[in-house]
Amino acid sequence: MVSVLDRKLIRDLRRLWAQVLAIAAVLACGVMVLVLGEGLQSSLAQSRDTYYERQRFADVFATLTRAPRTLLPELAEIEGVASLTARVEAAALIGLPEMDEPVSARVLSLPASGEPALNLPLLVTGRLPSALHPDEVALYAPFAEAHELMPGAQIEAVIRGTRRSLLVTGHVLSPEFVYTIGPGQMMPDDRRYGVIWMGEEALAGAADMQGAFNALMVGLTRGANAQAVIDALDDRLARFGGAGAHDRDGQISHAFLASEIDQLGTMALVLPPIFLAVSAFLVNMVLSRLIALERQQIGLLKAVGYTTAAITAHYLKLSLGIGLIGTLIGWGAGARLSLGMTRMYAEFFRLPVLIYNPSSWPFALSAALAALTVLAGAWRAVGASVRLSPAIAMLPPAPPSFRRGLVDGLGTALRLRQTTMMILRGITRWPGRAAITLFGVSASVSVLIASFFLSDAMALMTDEVFYQANRQNVTLTLSQAQTDRALLDAVHLPGVLVAEGSFSLPVRLVVGPREELTSITAFSEGATLSRLIDDEGRAVALPDAGLVLPEGLADKLGLRTGDRLRVEALAPPRETWELPLAATIRQTIGQEAYMARPALFALMRQVPQVNRIDLLVDAPALPALYAEAKRRPEIAGLTAWDAVREQFEATIGENVLISVIVYTTLGVLITVGVVYNAARIRLSERAHELASLRVLGFHRSEVGMVLIGETAALTLAAIPLGWIAGYGFAALMTQAFTTDLVALPLVIERATYATASLIALAAALVSTLAVRRRLDRIDIVQALKARD
Template identity: 40%
Template sequence: MKGLSPLDIKLLRDIWHMRGQAIAVGIIVACGVAIMVMALGTLSTLSASRDAYYERYRFADVFTSVRRAPESAAARLRAIDGVQTIETRIVRLVILRIPDVEEPANAQIVSLPDTGESILNRIVLFSGRYPETRSPDEIIISNAFAEANGLQTGDAIEAVMNGRLRALTIVGIGDSPEFIYALGPGSLMPDDRLFGIFWMRRQALEAAFDLDGAFNSVSLTVAPGTDTALVIDQVDDVLAPYGGTGAIDRSDQLSNAFVESEMNQLKTMARIIPAVFLAVSAVLIHSILNRLIQTERQQIGLFKAFGYSRREITWHYLKFAIAITAGGVLAGFALGFILQNLITQLYAETFRIPDLTWRIDSFALFASALAALGSAIAGSMSAALGAAKLSPAEAMQPAPPVNYHQGWLRYILQMRWLDEPTRLILRHLFRFPARTAANLFGIAAAVALLVSTLFSFDAIDTIMEQMFFRTNAHDAAITFFEGRNDTALSELSRLPGVMSAEGVRDIPASLEAGHRSERVGITGLPADAQLRRILSADGRYVDIPSTGIVLSSQLADMLHVTTGDLVTAHFLDATRPVVDLPVTAVVDEFVGTPAFMDLQTMNALLDQPPTISGAYLKLDPLAQAAFEESVIERPGIAGVSLRAAAIDSFEETLQETIYIMMSIYAVIGGAIAAGVVYNAARISLTERGRELASLRVLGFTHHEVGYILLGELALVALVGIPIGCIGGIALAHLIATAMATELYRIPVVVNPSTLGVAAMIVLFSSTIAALFVVRRVRSLDLIAVLKTRE
């Protein structure tokens, strides 16, 4: 080959001769690179698409709700220093009747200016037009809701608005940056079939909800460089007399918070999971080079005799590691692009961001390539330096034999029940502890990766069990437009199919502990509540105390408080009292950062008669249809959420996302095990070819020789799998902690079945890889092998 040095020609020949092992290492490198490219590339796609969407359609910086404020209050909001643009609105929940849908559906209806488009949170219109001012029943509906229910422009849909049933005509289909992730009342996952966003002219909403000259929602933007926290405080001061519930920054806006949470998960994935693959690849490269150098001692001596320097020989073996890693990097780029495209399509269905198309992230390519090549150099450096240190005279001689001194191993080998092949297996494993440890690490890493990803299924089962059955024993949740007295509960109890009813009240509040402060919702529950329960960390039911407050563990961590500490509660409703409350218990809640109080105590603190903002209902399954029909037109009800529909939506969403992701990781985890086992088997066959051929000449059968070769790997796997299970549980804790947010946290639950599935995947992939090597045992040329010089 012209232009190539003798060392380069040798390098190419070595790679071709060891192509099987090079491919095994390349696959592992490719998997690690692919996950990093997929995670960072998808993160870049989400971030760039979201930011462009926010900027183009003017997503607001601050949001707040109010019970009822006159339009004159808007002038005082505009006068706040730093406020750039302000838009007042009317926002209400309505109950829907959808053709061919049995369950009651909900929509959040948002006002549009009487003419033109919104100033902030503008609509991207996919089809149709804006409603006419003179046509009060025309609406625009969200695209996801339209697709889920097969609705088009020109169709009509019935909505209960302030107790009156109205037929609304769809004239447009669109989306807004305010509702990238749209959640209905009481929902954990988006349900596009049963919840949508509607937009209607303001004049029509003012008439429908008796809000002439008033508003109940405000969004605004602040000038660059302005302290948003100071603006929020002043907005709260202006709106407090009108029942303001507290302004929030864009980062706390529900839709944006969910997108941010998903982006944080991608960052966590890019940091943790590829590191496992690259660490395994470094160990394998070290093993391969060590073996290669041992077999090439004479060649190294000749190179030195011909004048090649230590630097040139070191660089030669480093190039071997870099070459096989570079192939894995390129394959990882291609696989990463495929996975990124798949995940981007999944996100496009979950997050309604226009033009969400995958982008190539140059930083992801650079970082993944640098990490892969860095791990390859780290794994090969000691072996390459060892080769360079060999003197010509030393290198020309065979490597000194292993010192087979007597030790504690002889007591095991002398056991009579051990046959000779098994003794050979044990002797070889213990004579090369470093190599055995490297193979153990590879198998354990594969199991750990699988356990740390597959545990998500167990976590999901735990979340569903707690959220839908243990803590929420109700069949339906009712939300009122405004607080109602306890007679509303009696009215609900008389509806068809209602077996029992319990009131609930949700109050926005700010909790302070020292210099820490968090904006939360405090839920008031009856002392004897049975339809909404709370659980301690050990799974026991916790009674609502008559005094004090119960915090979720996530909220307690954020405030740095525990049982017995005091928190200051600033209630943002009614008389807006400020009280010090003792923390009476800390409970486990996987979604949000809730706090709980006794309902009667809450109403007393607010200096109000018995008041509720919603109710939980237990229904007779045989009369549920009658209940759904009668509840739709009840006055004062803003939303109805059915537990059965929420469970279906939860499972359907997970099937489209989590299950696909876990399947990808299962395949990739199996690739680690296959690569480790194949590499170990090939090295063992290369090293012991003469020994195995000698055994065949002495009368050992193919099966016995194969047993000796595979027995080592099987024993390593049997020891490595339990170690990997322990490591996987630890890695699952690390991932769960890194992914925890204010919106939700993942419980670390690893069932024995998950450990079994991870072990089976590793054993299956290991067996397939080993069988490729075992075939070579049958084709050993006994004469040629025995003539080979040791």
């Protein structure tokens, strides 16, 4: 049997539906983000882990120049090594009829059995290459699909300078290539970078690696010390040209996936508190007003014998009703979105396993938080009125008292109209409510800025990477280092206007206990194509001696300009140097060290060499250049910068668009929730006054201004606060989104501030106009009769 008070509760919720829904929507955002973020994060992590386990993804990875397979038993003896797989890897250029530019690929060897102990390829279609047919290969599925290379298709590849015709037998996926980035690429581009699996004997023959290997994958025993294994491997592989072993964190695909999953966790942590705080304030605001309106009813209830506790419980239940609605909406939206987005992510990353198994704790936690939020909001509102004695409660409340204050001086000095004075005194008389509106609107502006600034950051990165730092349109990667004569040859390639060489050396940087694997890129003197750029966008000349590091890398190593660090060369001459940190630069993408080429080769005691050549090419001549590059065995890879930029912009654009849509929705909901409720309350409190104004001969539009004026004034005041909060929020986001590979710059354009402000203003305006329509419907005569 539903009690009469509960029936009143249900009717109250129904009667106040618009306001209840506006609060529930804000609350639901908080609940949804928590459920979504956690669900997505745990589903992706579980899907990834299962995939890794099934395909036996290695724990430690090492590359080297060449070691005999007879070394493997010795390596297997290292404590902590459970299993290992050695293979041959080679770079290849693939000629595809529909592509002008040569496509880069990485060729990996498969043991004769077809089943390596670690990093097992997962066959999607067709079959693995047979050991008996040296020309058979399996292709990385997204690459094969991008070029419609079905089993049975033939491709031309240049491996180590030898052209070969290969037969595609199947498509595979691999845990090593969840996120596949080719050398010189910024984003995955399945059209321009592929992975090829080939029989071991065939590849070893082509790469001159018979009986040898140049890549090693290690599976660790449970509880093994990864660092000890890495050190032992480095020790034993050094004389075979070991380039430094690393764990999964140094594996590019894993690192990207892990940072993506971490960011989802950050979203689940940062956003909900904002929404919960706003909803607590809203519940407080609405319930305070409701209780003020029901003051006489409360007096009556008490007069007939209801206890203070029973009446308090009634209003708390009402707030819990709002909490329940918000929680259910949030759960529904969160669960639905997290399933949809898990599918989307799984598709994007080509995870063959999809485990959607959201844990129940985010649901329980979000419900508990929502309940606490509404109760906290209700508590203060319920407090005083409910404790009044019945006799006093049944009397109409004393009219609000106003006092002279700052506003009066202002009014006189500025000769403000009386209707303006009403607005100003309304704000100062209820500062708490004004503060809620200020807080809500500024929170909404800050959420909008924090999402829109991503476009600014991306624009800056695009400009920096593609127009300032890399002005070449083609970069050639050489299969072996050559003297500067190679530059003269390059100038004679079709359409080449400028050719500049650089040299890249893999190194380990060591400062005390901290170390980082990276490479030193050494530019030619006076390079004009590849440049280093400082904070103000000016080109930085490389110092004559010492290293230049990106700020992020220097911070990680705890280095300041002038400090010295140990640099271990992981390729010949394999020496260790003590070098000073000459300067740091701000760099958004990449974590390489830089050095002047003469200085590096002086350390190496060698004639300067190049293994990378940047070209400025006359655009019409590009097809001819590409055709020539496919014929040159010394060219191991080619980066077409226009294609890289297009792929970068397309991928980023899509991601930014999704986040802008999501955050705009969230931001708008906050403003609508706050402004609509505040305006409804103001209308309810002032109906009498506003009707009096109509009687006195004020037109509807003039009376409407009194109602809208307060919202407008508070919204305008909230916007600059939102700018400040938005800047802080954006700063937090840059930290959250900064990974080893990308340092998000903190730049917010004026247009971003303006757009965020306009959206918040428009949302506030629409919400107030919705309330103004109610004002227009008020019957003057009735409003004058009804006293609160």
